[in-house]
Amino acid sequence: MLKVRLMGTKNDIKWFSKILQRNRKVNVLQISEPYANKGTNRYYRVYAEVEKESKKVQ
DSSP: OEEEEEEEOHHHHHHHHHHHHHOTTEEEEEEOOOEEOTTOSSOEEEEEEEEEOOOOOO
């Protein structure tokens, strides 16, 4: 499992989060709520927990 920090505007974070969730090679376990960065009201950060998608046996 990887813990990833995304930083940017709320729109940029939302855009990239959707890309992560649609990627078939990545399983997104959790994405946190946005936290405001100190010293600015424009940029935020979220934390995502991801892992490599396991291959399912049929």
